[in-house]
Amino acid sequence: MRKLTVKERVVEAALDLFQEKGYHGVSVEELVEHAETSKGGFYHHFKSKDDLLYEIHDIFISYVLNETKRASEQYDSAIDQLDALMRTFMNVFNIYQRHITVFYNESVYLLPNHEEAITKKRTAYRKLLEQILINGQRQQVFRQELSITITAMLIIGTVNWTYKWYKQDGELTMQDITTYFNDVILRGVMTEAGYREAATKQYLL
């Protein structure tokens, strides 16, 4: 385990403190104390307190976006793609839950200054999911009468909300949760043909 840089220590401290007390509940003073650095050190690496919040967001959203793209490109079947997307997102919880929590709690304060950069990546992610749903309709495995937009929102809502209640040391693992989610969502969106494919591939309980 290599020694952490100051910048990394600051991010670590921020994740712990922001998650607990919120962005506005933690002063830069308190932050640098936990990170075992100083005000000077902090402002050497970050333009502002706001800038730190943005970086935390970007670390996480970039990772999710890349991983999801990579994962879904490995498959042709929309059912496989949807499963991959879900698993990818749920996997990053184990690494990035603190980032996600901080991001969703504080995004109101972040938006005015970094709106463009944020919206871009979030839209890209939504499009990725919507494309999978469209693929599924083309492949006749997802029902034609589905609204792409609303279905996408249902899925995003389901996975995103997990940050509000998932506990890493709880009795449910991310594996379990994803399996359940996939089961309910797939059954909810699939056609008969899709059902047969998913059953064969053991996606259902």
Place this chain on the structure above:
Amino acid sequence: MRKLTVKERVVEAALDLFQEKGYHGVSVEELVEHAETSKGGFYHHFKSKDDLLYEIHDIFISYVLNETKRASEQYDSAIDQLDALMRTFMNVFNIYQRHITVFYNESVYLLPNHEEAITKKRTAYRKLLEQILINGQRQQVFRQELSITITAMLIIGTVNWTYKWYKQDGELTMQDITTYFNDVILRGVMTEAGYREAATKQYLL
């Protein structure tokens, strides 16, 4: 339309401003200006700025809790109950979307001071939903292998997340959205017997 009281004007102003700029993005100064009152007026009605945030939350959660209880008590069938719960929650969006937005965005800052009061009502709501799912399993209309906890979280996540993207003046009405949500979720959780009941009752697309 009767004249609004100072207290009501403050709450109205808070909902508009907090939704846009967040709780910490709005000073009491700015708030009372928008509400066309003064600091004295504000502190005559509220113990603190924090207290206002709590009231906003309580107005909304109390309403949802009562309405949901009332709605689900009207039915014996778990399918009807789940539909009623969904419709109730989605309906309050048209009245309380601003409350909900403020509440979820700022709940981190609210918790330390009002933890007990908040947790109580939120837990009550979750229990209500879980009980409906259990009823459904007893009635053999929801699948036995469902995890009550995870399914409840999927549903709560789906409906709660709506505050992030639903626009009152958008092309989708809350009616449309709820119908889609119900369709996907019901298909996801039901047994064959449940499917026949729901189809008869026109809950599916």
Place this chain on the structure above:
DNA sequence: CCACACAGACCGACTAGTCGGTTCAAATTG
């Protein structure tokens, strides 16, 4: 005249960000 609703000047605590200064390791030079 008194209780209540409200006004707004004021206070004190707190905090984001600055800035002159220090350290130290690596690059440059003679």
Place this chain on the structure above:
DNA sequence: CAATTTGAACCGACTAGTCGGTCTGTGTGG
């Protein structure tokens, strides 16, 4: 290889401003 230079990393006292909350005063309806 020592002597010297350089500059990035880091420090922390300080500032300028903000903002939640208080307090005294004032008008008003009963």
